[in-house]
Amino acid sequence: MNNDEFSKLLKSSCDSTESYLADLPPHKLKEVRRVLYGVADEHQTLPIPEHVQELANKHNFEIGAYKVPCPQEQLRSPRVVRIAGIQNSIILPTTDPLLDQYLAIQEKIRILIKAAAGMGVNVICLQEAWTCPFFFCTRERYPWSEFAEDAENGRSTQFLKELAKEHNMVIVSPILERDERHGDTIWNTAVIIGNNGNYIGKHRKNHIPRVGDFNESTYYMEGEDGHPVFQTQFGRVAVNICYGRHHPQNWWMFGINGAEIVFNPSATVGALSEPLWGIEARNAAVANNYYALGINRVGTEVFPHPFTSGNGAPAHSDFGHFYGSSYLACPDGSRTPGLSRVKDGLLVAEVDLNLRRQVKDKWGFAMTARLPLYAESLARACQDDFVPQTVYDPSLKPQ
16 A cells, blocks of 8 residues: 555544544443543533534534643642644645635634634644645745745734734744845744734744655754743743654753643644654653643645655655644643544643642652763763663673
């Protein structure tokens, strides 16, 4: 089976993993949930106001709304925050004028953010490169590089500043950035917009894939701004953009810098990464003691000129199926169900940031960490004369 056939199978096989679980007998379903999701009983759902559900029905998107349990403490007040992620398909064909493509997506995002506001969301993150089709596979600079814009004052940032202020919501906006101050260079960047409609800052993607169609270095290179964490009114937020989720150290450093919520806006297809998707954000949440929200776009995007993957396979005009499945992972190892694999969606989760310390006190991960030991070992590994610390069985023949 080739990638095209596999992609079609993935797209048509099921709407979501949860659709299969629903067929299990109740006693088995409870045990499966305990193992797969870290909770034995039904996830506690948040009520969806009637006007929000009507909006979702009218515009054909899914709403997943959950409350993550957290014991009430005696000496600290709860720090309850509603966080959300949006997964969406593009609207117009990639052959349409670029501005028309952008404006159509913008209007869809406006509606989804309106629904999030109706759900009382405090912090929301959009998917990677939300303003445009995910054209990096084409390796054609034109016309696609025209989507790049200034991070602080570009078209999409101005649009979201208004919505952030209107809805009292922090918005994380992953875009293609044009850095006019430094030679018009392009970056894959997440812009953080405060709930007062203000620009807080940005973070550039740390890890650039060079895997099959995902050869994004045609457009931009790795960012050099480290692992910034942004203090907002609703908590400390960080952004691990797409391919960075495959690097545990990248997740780790956001935790070292004090992140409480880490978003992972992504664009990834089933034939390549779906077996990894449900694991990586969840591992990160446990290992680094924060909430991790993985967001993946949805749909199949077809481009006018066929392209190859460098693997000898015939040229093709699309990546494959972006499988959505956005979900939230929690520091106690639990996770929410995922959104649909085939449909636009809004995932909302009410969390108490106090759960982080409760888990930390229970497991002692921070107390038992050996940062100086790791730092020393990593410093050695970076040297040209590094020799791996390997102890050989003396009974083996000399190599």
